Amino acid sequence: MIELDQITKQYPGQAMPAVDKLFLSIPKGEICVLVGPSGCGKSTILRMINRMIEPTSGIVKINGDDVTRTDPDQLRMGIGYVIQQIGLLPHRTIAENIAVVPRLYKWPKGKINKRVDELIVMMGLDLEKTRGKYPAQLSGGQMQRVGVARAMAVDPPIMLMDEPFGAVDPIARTHLQDELLRLQKEIKKTIVFVTHDINEAIKMGDRIAIFDAGKLVQFGTPEEILTNPINEFVEDFIGRDRVVKKLNLYLAEDAMQPIGCVVKGNELHTVAQKMKDAHVRVAFLLNEEGKACGQITVSDTEEFGRDIEGLRKRVLRTEKAFVQTTTPFPDALSLLLEYDTDYLGILKGEELCGMLSFKGIRKHVYRKEGE
Template identity: 45%
Template sequence: MIRLDSLTKVFDTQKGAVVAADHINMEVPSGEICILLGPSGCGKTTTLKMINRIVRPTSGKVFIDGEDTTGMDTQTLRRNIGYVIQQIGLFPNMTIEENITAVPRLLGWDKAKYRERARELMAMIALEPDAFLKRYPSELSGGQQQRIGVARALAADPPVMLMDEPFGAIDPINRAVIQDEFLKMQQALKKTIMFVSHDIDEAIKMGDRIAVFREGKLVQYSSPDDLLADPKDSFVESFLGSDRALKRLNLVKAREIATRDIGTVSPEDSLEKALAMSDDFGYETAILMVNDQQQPAGMVMRSVAQTTKGYCRDHFQNVPAMVGLDDDLRTVASLMLAHDITWLPCIDDQGRVCGQVTQRALTHHLGSRFRAQQGNPMSTAPISEE
C-alpha cells in the first residue's frame, strides 16, 4: 500500500547541507502498522511528513497503492491520507462534530452522511456521541481530545494513515487504554498506517513491522519478533535494551506454549487419587479440580492429600489464577510471580480447561529464538487452533 523509493531529504542550513533522510527504501503492506522508531533527529518524522508532502522530498518517490504521488495535487493527496499528531491540532472554535467532519465536508459529503459518520466514529473510540459531539475541544481532557484526533483522521475512511507520536503526550494509564482501543479498531478497519514513535515498548505493542532509523538512514526493517531476536548491529541492540528477551513476552500468546497435557480430578474423586495423579503429572504443590463442564472448581493441595482421608469436594482451595489462550506471556509471567506458582491452567472462551502453561515452557520459548540465531534451534509443542 505504501512504498518509498530512495526517498531523500536534504535541508540547506547555515552550516551546510544536512541529510535528514538518506535514500529510504521500504514497503508497508496493506492493512499493516509500520512503526518508525529511533532517537531524536534520526529522520523518522521527516520521512513520515514526506509521504503527505508536509515536507517535500529532495529526491525519490512515494507510491500509494501502486500510484506515484509525485504529480498528484497536494490537497487531493492529503485528503486521502489521515493524519494524527501528538499536539492533536483540533480546531478550538469548532465543535467536536465539526472537527470530525471537517474533511468529509470539504469532500462534499451529504450532511446526513457525515453526521452519521461522526456518531459512528464516536462509538468506535468509546465516547458517547450525545454527550460529546456538541462540545468544544477545551471542554475535553487531553486523552479525550486525542481520541477525537484519531476519529477525525478516520472520518473520510482514508486507506492510509500517518501518525506522529499520537499518544506521546498522554499519561501512561490513558495511553495504554487508547492504544488498546486503537488496536481493536485496527482489527476491524485494516488501515495501512505509518506511525512515528520513540518508545520501544509502544512499537512492539502496536507494530506489525518496525523500521529503526539512525542519522537519516534506515538501519533495520523487521517484524517486532525478528527485531528483538536478531538485531542487525550494536546500535539496534543497544537501542532495544538489555531486556529485549523479556520484551518478547508481549508478542507471544499463551496458546503458543500451552500443552494439553494437564492432570485434573473431579469433586467426587478421593484424596488418594488426587495424590496419585499429582505424582503422575509431577505436581509438587497441588492438582486442579474441575466440575462436570470441565471448568476449574478448585485446587487440591498435595500436603492435604498426603495427610487426610476423604474426597476432593471437601478439601479444596480456590484456584489462584488462570489464563486464556490469547493472554500474552507478560500476563502469564506476572500471575506466576504474584502467586508464587510455576504453572497455570489454561481456559478456552467457554471457561473450560484446555491445557496448562508452565514456567519451564515459558523460559524455553523465550530463549528458543536466541538459540536458533546461534544455530541451536529447539522446539515447543503449542496447542493447535482446532
C-alpha cells in the same frame, strides 16, 4: 502499498541530510512503526508521504503512483493524519471537527452526520454528551480519540500517525493503543506510525523500521528485531531486557500444554495416585459445576499426605491462578511469581482447556530465540 525510493531530505544549512537515501516499502494493511531517537528523521519521513515536506530527491509512491502527480491538498484529503498535539479546531464542536474532511469532499449533510455519529461511538465516546462539546471541554485522551476519529472520517486506506499517543497519560495511552489494535483487525488500514518508544513500537507494529541519523538501520517484524538485532545500536535501543520484551509477543495459548489430570472435590484423597498413574506433576480441581478452581501439585500431596482438609485449603489458595488463552506471557509470568507456582491453568472463557508451565514459557522463548 507505500514505497519510498532513494528518498533524501537535505535542509539548507545543515551538514547532514535529515533523511539519507532511504528505501522503504510499507506493505498494505499493516501497521509499520518508524522508531528511533529524536532527530533521527522519522517524522520527516512520515511527512514526506503526504507532502507536508517535499523530499530533496527521490520518489514517494502510493500504490505505484508518484505522489507529486497529485495536488497536495487532494492527496492529503485521502490520507488520514494524526499528530501528537492533535490540533483540533478549538472554535468548532467535536462533531464539526470530525466532519472537516467529509465537508472538503462535499458529502451531503445527512451522510456527514451519520458518519460522525458512527465514529464517535466507534471511538468509545458518549454520543449525546460529546457531539456538541468544544475541544477545550475534553480530556487529553478524549481529544486524541477525536483526533483519530477525524482522521478516519472518510475511511482513507492510509493513515499517518505522528506520535499520536505521546502526549496522553499512560493509562489513556494503553487504552488508545489497545483500541487502535482492536480497530485495525476490522479496518485493516495501512498505518505508518511514528514513535520514539520502543515498547510502543513492539506493541503496535506488524513491522518496525529503526532509524538512526536519517538512515534505516533495521527493518523487520518485532520478533525478527528482538531476536536478531542487527548491530549494537539496535541492541542498545531495544535495551538490555530484550528477551523480556520479547515475552510481549506471545500469548498463553502459544505454549499451551494438555492437562493430564483433573479431580472433583470428593476425589481429593485419590489425587496423588491419579497423578502418578498419569505421570503428571500437577492436577486441577473442578467444582460441582465443572469449573476449574485450583491446582494440586505433587509436592502438595506429599506435604499434606492424608490431611485432605489441609490439602483442600492449599488448593483454594490457587483459585485465581488461571489465565485466558489470549493472556500475554508477561501477565502469565506475573501470576506464576505471585502464586509461587510452576503451573497456570489456561481457560477459554470459563472452560479449562490447557495449562501453561514456567518451563513451557522458557522453552518457547528459547526456541524462538534459537531459531
